[in-house]
Amino acid sequence: MSTVPKKGSLFESFRRRIKLEGAISVADYMADVLIAPSHGYYMSNEPFGVSGDFITAPEISQMFGELIGFWCADTWYNMGGPTEIHLIEMGPGRGTLMSDLMRAAAMVPGFHQAVKIHLIEVSPKLRKKQKEALNGYNVSWYDDLTDLPAGPCIFIANEFFDALPIRQFERSPTGWCERLITLDEDETGLVFTLSPPSKAIETIIPKELVDSHEGAVVELSSIAANVSAQISSHITQYGGAALFVDYGWGTPTAKPSLQAIHNHKKHDVLLEPGTADLSAFVDFPTLQKSAEANGVSVHGTVTQGDFLRNLGIEQRAEMLRLNADQKQAIDITAAEHRLTDPSQMGDLFKVMALTRPDQPTPAAFPEQKEAL
Numbered sequence: 066m067s068t069v070p071k072k073g074s075l076f077e078s079f080r081r082r083i084k085l086e087g088a089i090s091v092a093d094y095m096a097d098v099l100i101a102p103s104h105g106y107y108m109s110n111e112p113f114g115v116s117g118d119f120i121t122a123p124e125i126s127q128m129f130g131e132l133i134g135f136w137c138a139d140t141w142y143n144m145g146g147p148t149e150i151h152l153i154e155m156g157p158g159r160g161t162l163m164s165d166l167m168r169a170a171a172m173v174p175g176f177h178q179a180v181k182i183h184l185i186e187v188s189p190k191l192r193k194k195q196k197e198a199l200n201g202y203n204v205s206w207y208d209d210l211t212d213l214p215a216g217p218c219i220f221i222a223n224e225f226f227d228a229l230p231i232r233q234f235e236r237s238p239t240g241w242c243e244r245l246i247t248l249d250e251d252e253t254g255l256v257f258t259l260s261p262p263s264k265a266i267e268t269i270i271p272k273e274l275v276d277s278h279e280g281a282v283v284e285l286s287s288i289a290a291n292v293s294a295q296i297s298s299h300i301t302q303y304g305g306a307a308l309f310v311d312y313g314w315g316t317p318t319a320k321p322s323l324q325a326i327h328n329h330k331k332h333d334v335l336l337e338p339g340t341a342d343l344s345a346f347v348d349f350p351t352l353q354k355s356a357e358a359n360g361v362s363v364h365g366t367v368t369q370g371d372f373l374r375n376l377g378i379e380q381r382a383e384m385l386r387l388n389a390d391q392k393q394a395i396d397i398t399a400a401e402h403r404l405t406d407p408s409q410m411g412d413l414f415k416v417m418a419l420t421r422p423d424q425p426t427p428a429a430f431p432e433q434k435e436a437l
């Protein structure tokens with residue numbers, strides 16, 4: 066699987082690095098491809114929509130952000146309606162979700178006055194888009210979660226965790242190895258290779274997966290686990306909640322999911338790095354473990370279809386259709402179907418919430434059974 070790179074591309078920097086330091090991990094590759102300041106995918110592309118590479122739920126319909134707005138307002142109300150609440154969105158894309166969320170939540174008395182918006186975004190190009198979408202609101206931007214505001218927070222992440230770097234491990238005939246990326250023979254392209262097997266690798270494979278069949282691939286993201294831990298300890302300390310929506314595994318799974326998408330189609334992961342989006346299924350069980358270890362209650366996962374239906378997407382679509390012309394009504398129905406149908410995003414996408422244990426079960430999640 067080798068390719069001829071463009072001159073001056075991210076490939077050139079991978080070539081130099083691999084020649085000097087040897088094969089690199091999938092996580093190092095993914096981090097550079099997505100957010101390297103010079104040629105990273107998110108740093109220099111406008112990836113969303115029909116003219117871009119992919120479309121996300123908030124870009125499919127305003128209903129998605131609006132229903133999350135009701136979820137946030139309800140969660141805030143259940144917290145006793147604090148006079149200051151930090152609403153923190155991670156990876157806000159074009160700012161569409163936050164804009165729809167704030168418009169819908171304006172109906173809840175006191176919410177707008179209490180909210181301070183914080184966006185975690187690395188891409189200067191997307192920050193500019195977010196600024197336009199949220200014109201009129203007081204917004205602060207951050208590169209990462211290092212400097213979280215003291216005080217209760219509601220964290221939102223839609224299709225953020227799937228962009229965080231993962232490492233891949235493969236069960237070879239002689240034991241667990243790491244999948245690495247190196248140069249092909251003529252040094253004009255990139256190929257996958259395997260590290261030697263080691264006991265050290267075996268110890269980090271989740272115990273449910275360690276006896277997987279030969280060829281099985283396990284994907285792990287310490288960055289995602291750390292983000293979940295950091296958010297959880299913040300909620301434990303100050304109160305608040307988090308909502309994670311992403312495509313991913315609800316149970317530990319040994320299957321490779323790393324993919325590249327360019328122009329709405331699958332693309333070779335190693336081809337012309339920086340020109341296609343890279344993402345991987347989110348490992349929700351690891352996010353859950355990390356959250357519980359930091360003192361929060363975990364709700365879900367529930368499927369995106371159930372989550373949106375529980376929040377009233379059918380009624381919202383009906384209301385929107387009342388004021389729509391025929392073409393708009395067809396579009397609203399199609400968007401509802403795309404967001405909720407099991408054959409579309411309804412089952413593949415999962416939703417998990419975190420709350421402080423003294424808070425009630427958040428809207429759209431099943432009541433938790435009392436421990437005996």
Ligand SMILES: C[S@@+](CC[C@H](N)C(=O)[O-])C[C@H]1O[C@@H](n2cnc3c(N)ncnc32)[C@H](O)[C@@H]1O
Nearest residue numbers: 107121156157158185186187188223224225228
């Ligand atoms: C797939 S997009 C999702 C955008 C948006 N949430 C939506 O649903 O339309 C991923 C977003 O995360 C941002 N992002 C990716 N990696 C990041 C990182 N390591 N730190 C902060 N933001 C990141 C991207 O710039 C982009 O805004």
